[in-house]
Amino acid sequence: MPRETGRKLIAQNKKARHDYAILDTYEVGLVLTGTEVKSLRAGRASLVDGFASVDDGEVWLQHVHIPEYTQGTWTNHAPRRKRKVLMHRAEIEKLIGKTKEGGLTLVPLDLYFKDGKVKATLALAKGKKSYDKRQDLAERDSRREMQKAFGRYVKGRR
CATH class of the missing domain: 2.40.280.10 (Small protein B)
Structure with a gap:
């Protein structure tokens, strides 16, 4: 085995x-x-x-x-x-x-x-304190938005 x-x-x-x-x-x-x-x-x-x-x-x-x-x-x-x-x-x-x-x-x-x-x-x-958690969520959301925008830019859709 x-x-x-x-x-x-x-x-x-x-x-x-x-x-x-x-x-x-x-x-x-x-x-x-x-x-x-x-x-x-x-x-x-x-x-x-x-x-x-x-x-x-x-x-x-x-x-x-x-x-x-x-x-x-x-x-x-x-x-x-x-x-x-x-x-x-x-x-x-x-x-x-x-x-x-x-x-x-x-x-x-x-x-x-x-x-x-x-x-x-x-x-x-x-x-973490609650404000730290909110700050992390905001950072993650902004990072995600930047990735989406960059993806659209690369594909030529702007």
């Missing part, structure tokens, strides 16, 4: 990029049970309310919803349980310093399979 290679996206947290200013990202592994992996293979997960915290030198992913595996038995997992994050010690030490600083949080951006293993992208992020 050939080994799985490449990257297959399971779930994304699109709202995180809108609500937070991303300062740094980390690719991390997760400690999961068998039924969680099977449920993820079916492409079912939600990162909407998820966040990560550092407790006693370990990083934990919380409030990420991985639904129960439908063919699972009594050994099925709890959908919103705390899951341990696998990171290098030096990265964890850096995170401890930065999250203690205040105003910074760890947010999961996406879950994916990489060479058969479940990985997540954690972002060190700072919460």
Whole structure:
């Protein structure tokens, strides 16, 4: 049986990029049970309310919803349980310093399979204020308008 290679996206947290200013990202592994992996293979997960915290030198992913595996038995997992994050010690030490600083949080951006293993992208992020969000939307809209105008100009429609 050939080994799985490449990257297959399971779930994304699109709202995180809108609500937070991303300062740094980390690719991390997760400690999961068998039924969680099977449920993820079916492409079912939600990162909407998820966040990560550092407790006693370990990083934990919380409030990420991985639904129960439908063919699972009594050994099925709890959908919103705390899951341990696998990171290098030096990265964890850096995170401890930065999250203690205040105003910074760890947010999961996406879950994916990489060479058969479940990985997540954690972002060190700072919460945006509502005026920052409005400003980002206005910039995006103006950029889109410029692209449209340039496209019309190139095609000779002006």
